[in-house]
Amino acid sequence: ANDLDPSAFWELADVLLAWVSTNNDQSEFVAINLRLASLFEELKREPEAIARYKAILERSPGHAGALAGLGKISYRLQNWSGLVETYDAEAAATDDPRTRAGRLYKAGETLEERLGQIDDAIARYKQALTLTPGFLPATKALTRLFEKLGRWNELISMHEQELLQMTDKEQQISTLNKIAGFYEDRM
Numbered sequence: 001a002n003d004l005d006p007s008a009f010w011e012l013a014d015v016l017l018a019w020v021s022t023n024n025d026q027s028e029f030v031a032i033n034l035r036l037a038s039l040f041e042e043l044k045r046e047p048e049a050i051a052r053y054k055a056i057l058e059r060s061p062g063h064a065g066a067l068a069g070l071g072k073i074s075y076r077l078q079n080w081s082g083l084v085e086t087y088d089a090e091a092a093a094t095d096d097p098r099t100r101a102g103r104l105y106k107a108g109e110t111l112e113e114r115l116g117q118i119d120d121a122i123a124r125y126k127q128a129l130t131l132t133p134g135f136l137p138a139t140k141a142l143t144r145l146f147e148k149l150g151r152w153n154e155l156i157s158m159h160e161q162e163l164l165q166m167t168d169k170e171q172q173i174s175t176l177n178k179i180a181g182f183y184e185d186r187m
Contacts, residue, residue: 013039020055030056030063037069046073062093080114101132108141118145129158133165152186 013036020032033052040049050073056066067090074082087107091100108124111117122145128138139162146155159179166172 009039009043013043026059030060030065034065034069037066041069041073046077049073057089062089064090064093067093078114080110084110084115097131098135101128101135101138104128104131105135105137105141108138112141112145118149121145129161134162150186152182156182 016032016036016039020029020036023029023032033056037049037052040046040052050070053066053069053073056063057070060066067086071083071086071090074080074086084107087103087110091103091107094100094103104124105128108121108128111124112121122142125138125142125145128135129142132138139158142158143155146152146158156179159175159182163172163175163179166175
């Protein structure tokens with residue numbers, strides 16, 4: 001499609017739009033809309049591409065390709081709120097706790113680093129830890145934020161929750177020493 005002139009792109013887009021508006025077959029509907037979204041992206045017509053991805057999601061919530069396309073466009077346009085929504089939708093669309101925790105972590109990271117919404121970021125990191133106890137990226141992020149904000153009780157509580165999940169005696173002793181250090185140095 002890259003060798004077509006812009007008018008040919010629009011002709012193809014018009015044909016595909018007409019076709020998709022009358023198509024009731026789910027797999028064809030998705031395939032046509034994915035193709036349209038790709039065409040619109042090539043034309044740098046992000047709003048039209050977004051509309052096609054959203055059309056897919058209306059009929060097929062959690063569609064991985066549509067969510068990936070929305071995420072890519074949101075990142076490129078620096079639409080951080082849209083990117084967080086995409087990560088949240090990807091998290092909701094999977095049954096795998098590890099994948100869900102990863103998406104929630106990415107949402108938290110975007111909330112923290114791009115939007116400065118620290119409390120919302122902390123909530124996402126906590127959700128990731130609830131789904132996958134010991135999830136290291138979320139643990140590190142929460143530790144960093146709780147220390148920076150002086151939220152020692154929450155930091156201690158997080159380590160106490162970790163302690164409940166541990167079976168290794170060395171790890172338990174190390175975590176207990178951390179907790180004791182926080183009490184001694186910070187409280």
